[in-house]
Amino acid sequence: MHPSPSTDLSRAAALAADAADPLAGFRARFTGTDDDGPDRLLYLDGNSLGRLPVETPAAVARAVEQEWGQGLVGSWADWIGHARRIGDLLAAGVLGARPGEVLVSDSTSIDLYKLLVAAADARPGRDVLVCCADDFPTDRYVVAGVAEQRGMTVREVEAHVDEGLDPGVLAAALDERVAVVVLSQVAYRSGALVDVAEVTRLARAAGALVVWDLSHGAGAVPAELTAAGADLAVGCTYKHLNGGPGAPAFLYVRRELQDQLRQPIWGWFGQRDQFAMGPAYEPAEGVDRFAVGTPPVLAMAAVEVGVRITAEAGVERIAAKGRALTGLVVELADAWLAEHGVSVASPRDPARRGAHVSLTHPAAWQLTQALIDRGVVPDFRTPDRLRLGPAPLYTRFVDVWDAMARLRTVVADGSWTTYPTERARVT
Amino acid sequence: MHPSPSTDLSRAAALAADAADPLAGFRARFTGTDDDGPDRLLYLDGNSLGRLPVETPAAVARAVEQEWGQGLVGSWADWIGHARRIGDLLAAGVLGARPGEVLVSDSTSIDLYKLLVAAADARPGRDVLVCCADDFPTDRYVVAGVAEQRGMTVREVEAHVDEGLDPGVLAAALDERVAVVVLSQVAYRSGALVDVAEVTRLARAAGALVVWDLSHGAGAVPAELTAAGADLAVGCTYKHLNGGPGAPAFLYVRRELQDQLRQPIWGWFGQRDQFAMGPAYEPAEGVDRFAVGTPPVLAMAAVEVGVRITAEAGVERIAAKGRALTGLVVELADAWLAEHGVSVASPRDPARRGAHVSLTHPAAWQLTQALIDRGVVPDFRTPDRLRLGPAPLYTRFVDVWDAMARLRTVVADGSWTTYPTERARVT
CATH class of the missing domain: 3.90.1150.10 (Aspartate Aminotransferase, domain 1)
Structure with a gap:
């Protein structure tokens, strides 16, 4: 201690x-x-x-001046792997996840949308999405949008505004209608922490998947996703991970689930054998299928520095x-x-x-x-x-x-x- | 000449x-x-x-070292307006659009998804999406994904691989079942150009909306979106606009359509009165409703330089x-x-x-x-x-x-x- x-x-x-x-x-x-x-x-x-x-300006300048300015399009040989490589650094050094389970991509809101739709698709016949009434706005709004789009019902559980969510209250909201639970590990107002393993067990017992939002905790408190048995998570790199304003987010999908899930935005970076540019979309194997468009490689240079410092500490x-x-x-x-x-x-x-x-x-x-x-x-x-x-x-x-x-x-x-x-x- | x-x-x-x-x-x-x-x-x-x-390294360094490093969270007073401000520069200097019609955001694939779903929602009762069989993979894949998600049919029109799309071929594919057409202004292989105004007229006559992908043309050939009567467009800033690898994309929504459309990813940056953090999602007025998560402000510094040079030329x-x-x-x-x-x-x-x-x-x-x-x-x-x-x-x-x-x-x-x-x- x-x-x-x-x-x-x-x-x-x-x-x-x-x-x-x-x-x-x-x-x-x-x-x-x-x-x-x-x-x-x-x-x-x-x-x-x-x-x-302190290291970030030089890392970003290197990406801009050497990789882009001098390497030009040839730098894609390295850039193409950044989302996975930095994802693996996050997995091992910060999130307690395994290689090939984390991808740096898009924004937290978009990653949440992708995983939420994928999870809801994986629970056909269930028509309820659960979220917390006091959760961060984007979590609640994304849930509401997906529910409206799919004709599902949102069940909001109440958390104590200062003390956070009582797992018993959540458990009472879980039944055979619940497809997916969306929940922040750390509440954005109170800072209250919920136990990832406990909530994951409760949801699994009810047959539901949880999409964790780790934004307010990643880099500040352990997530230990593998040990907790977590299935799906997203999070932010510009807070405790010091990745810079509007830095790309991350998503996590448990290895055993990856090939069962498909996300809804079928971009060319999620395509198997991408440069064959084939006629039909066929999702890549593994976590790469959760990628969409061209990744923001300059911004990732800053994310990498932040992740490395956190992992080192x-x-x-x-x-x-x-x-x-x-x-x-x-x-x-x-x-x-x-x-x-x-x-x-x-x-x-x-x-x-x-x-x-x-x-x-x-x-x-x-x-x-x-x-x-x-x-x-x-x-x-x-x-x-x-x-x-x-x-x-x-x-x-x-x-x-x-x-x-x-x-x-x-x-x-x-x-x-x-x-x-x-x-x-x-x- | x-x-x-x-x-x-x-x-x-x-x-x-x-x-x-x-x-x-x-x-x-x-x-x-x-x-x-x-x-x-x-x-x-x-x-x-x-x-x-040449100007970009200093612009990015200023964003990193001064705006982030020194200004810290206070810099959001400026950053909050970047997506619209740089969008307006693109609108006036590159795309021939009006102020408040263009937003720098996300990736081309994600922007295409957002506008395609919004457009399909705006044409209820129509069940066909049209795209070009020779279009860039992400365009075809995003169309296929949205069609599958919504139970719609994709109608692919054939373009001549070297000469591009014949508007007559497209016209023959347009009928009262078609909700949306997705089409690149410049074909990615042949470089063939289609006439934005002509295709927009054809689609409108059939009651369909067009989502233009300007990726391969923006900054290289005029789009003149207002003059062409274009309704919706997306595009890339890392090609002819020299915004850097994986730079954020842009989206355009004709002013008169904005308040009739809603996009499917309900993130907190698309919310009216965002920092009230209210209980229900209520889309912002104007083009801001097409924003989702926290914008990539460091990457936007590079986009701005590229857009300004293009507009100047x-x-x-x-x-x-x-x-x-x-x-x-x-x-x-x-x-x-x-x-x-x-x-x-x-x-x-x-x-x-x-x-x-x-x-x-x-x-x-x-x-x-x-x-x-x-x-x-x-x-x-x-x-x-x-x-x-x-x-x-x-x-x-x-x-x-x-x-x-x-x-x-x-x-x-x-x-x-x-x-x-x-x-x-x-x-």
Whole structure:
């Protein structure tokens, strides 16, 4: 277990935790981490967009200038394998999956659509899709779209907004009508974690498939897809995997299922013997059949750097530090902010938390703006959530301490009341 | 009309045509064009992957290092508008469309799927999709997949493999059962051009919608979508638009149709008031409803450079030079290669040609390999086509002349016979 400063909430204890941090060396691998002054930027939004690794500009420049500029079309000899090769790095180093099960491709929303339709097709005669009423919008919307297109019914299960989904509530929603369950491993607002293995077992017992959305957890908490028996998953590489804004997503299909499934968008990169350009679509063997169009090779250069750093640090170590960092947020919130009307809106049990914590306050939007003006970057989630994501690879305990101290100042001196309200923003 | 060297096939005439070329200055805007020696690389594959503009590395580095590295999540204030903003540049400068009609998004295959499903939904009661039997694989495959998913029938019209699609043949395939026609403006093998306005009129008369695939023409020949009355189109930015390998594609939806259509992949970037994260999907107004997931903003920096250069040069001027360059290929092939069994497999009428020419020879694969070893990059298309795409922005008449001279040497001296056959490659 990672050293936690939880028994001593002093700044000195935070500094001591940093001195004992086995991941401390990774901070220098990210740009913007060299300013150590008292007014430095405290970036707690790596759960939305991860920081830029120091190696990434050169990797992208190499892809642009050498591979494209000089290698031209001949570079396709290498590029053609990137989606699988980087997928295998993700599988082995981050997701706990086997070679040939992960592909870097498209966006999370599109990968979710592909796997959801494939899964629904694999459960003929079942007419219900299950999702979580508090899940990230794109998950709920994609489910609704597929249901409408296919004449299926959506069954939304309720999660506790702060504590996450109770597996018993999910179990009660599973019956012989359910074809597919779509669920995030880590809830986007509360950061609540669900047990992939447990939900997979529940769904399988009911004859349903689960498509996991690992977006808010990949690179921050273990997925261990093979050990969990997971069938299908998608996820994002621009959050905890530090792959860059709008970086391509990934999809995972358990090896034993691949040849039974077909996805609905029949593009030429999913075709067997692609360059024969034959008359009829025949899906490639293995995970390649879930590819569609020409892969975004320049963007993948950045994804590869992020994935390698995460694999090198180790997801278990990252998750352990993440629990300690978010634990410090929770303890400081209780100690400093509760009296000012700010409450913790995430699970208090570290084993049930992903890598971010939400705080709630009726004026969360104003607090967010006031914090940004004081050099702390959180994010806001409607209607009243302030999300703090201390990324273990580059956030120190002292950064969390200082950010919470600035938040304490903002709430205590009432300066947030001078900022426009959320209502003013959206209208 | 651009000066054509067609009356004089000497190298001096090619040099004279270059001296009179109003686009000559654009060549220096691309990397790898400064070697002027007799053994220089002659890149005639810009129709597959366009060259790297000189400005692109700095534009990408700025997006990576400043926007991502320093601006972090705050850069979304700008990034959120990139898909529309660059779409508007494409609309005005390249496609002849109006503001708010073009979005940079996803891949060509995925954009085609989205618009095809939207179009089929807009023609209820019609059960036939029409495509061209000789069209690019992804077009035919996407059509087949949508047809299977919806229980529709595919009607494939035959095009002449060298001369392209006869509009009369298409007209004969259009009746009250046809919901949507999918068709490439420029055929990927022959380079044959179809008239967007004429086909649009034919389809409209039959009550069908056309989804144009502009991949092989965008940036090389005018589309003039508004003037042609086109309803829907998709296309690629990594060929003649020089946006980089796997660069995001674009989609076009005529303004008057946008609010009547819905696409099937309901992602959060297509949602009205996206950050309200509301319970139900409600498509955004306008072309934004055709967006799905988080857009690939780093890759878009490269797309923007390519689009701006094309718009600056002007598609009409590019197309005029393209006709002259491909005309020179045709005339030199007739003069030098016909006696060695190489024939022109593209329309001879320049008005019916896109920006590449195919030559046919039973050993086209071996000729391709021999040419690459002699510093000419063409590409091969199964079974017997050698494709030459002299990109007007950076290919000179003398480059075409020298490439054809090297090809003449290869076919005349029989050295290609020492290369393995296509059969050896694919087995």
